[in-house]
Amino acid sequence: MAGLTAAAVAAVAFLAYQASASAPADLSAKPTTPGVASPSASATGGPKQPPKNPLAIPADSGVGERVVYALHDRRVWLVDEKNKATRTFSVMPSTVHPAPGGYRVTSRSGSVRGSDGVQIEHVVRFATTQDVAIGFSAAVDGSTPSPDPSKKTGGIRMKRADGDALWSFATIGSKIVVVD
Numbered sequence: 001m002a003g004l005t006a007a008a009v010a011a012v013a014f015l016a017y018q019a020s021a022s023a024p025a026d027l028s029a030k031p032t033t034p035g036v037a038s039p040s041a042s043a044t045g046g047p048k049q050p051p052k053n054p055l056a057i058p059a060d061s062g063v064g065e066r067v068v069y070a071l072h073d074r075r076v077w078l079v080d081e082k083n084k085a086t087r088t089f090s091v092m093p094s095t096v097h098p099a100p101g102g103y104r105v106t107s108r109s110g111s112v113r114g115s116d117g118v119q120i121e122h123v124v125r126f127a128t129t130q131d132v133a134i135g136f137s138a139a140v141d142g143s144t145p146s147p148d149p150s151k152k153t154g155g156i157r158m159k160r161a162d163g164d165a166l167w168s169f170a171t172i173g174s175k176i177v178v179v180d
Helices: 002-022 160-169
Strands: 066-070 075-079 085-090 101-104 107-113 119-129 132-139 155-158 175-179
Touching: 075 160, 085 160, 101 119, 119 155, 119 160, 119 175, 132 160, 155 160
Parallel strands: 066 175, 132 155
Antiparallel strands: 066 075, 075 085, 101 175, 107 119, 119 132
16 A cells, blocks of 8 residues: 555656646746647637726617616616716615616606605606616715615615716616616
């Protein structure tokens, strides 16, 4: 048994030596061994794709001036007519979500009490789902807590400064695009 263990240790040591001998002194250097992928290649052999920019406007959100709301990312982009994001910010989604698709701003309110009892401002409504009005708003007290999952609410909350920006950008009839 001791002989097998010694042989296994020797084999591992030999393989480790070979691996270290072929490694470049500078690990950022390209390997010189043929058949070894370079750091700039992906597992499929093609060029490595740059990491996705989490703040980039979703590709499937259309063109032109619009508000883009990404459900999964919990993020909103205000996009100008040249398809450039003028602002992006995170939001706290409501318990009732709009289906992905295109909408138009249907109504706005300067200041009201939300369905959760919180005083809100700059309400921009654009959809109705499960008999619940869906819209963006900011709590007057600046809070963005998670909504009570036992209540059906449609307020997508944001910070007050973001609510101010959205209020100025999204007037009646403005395009809203919801993506997954």
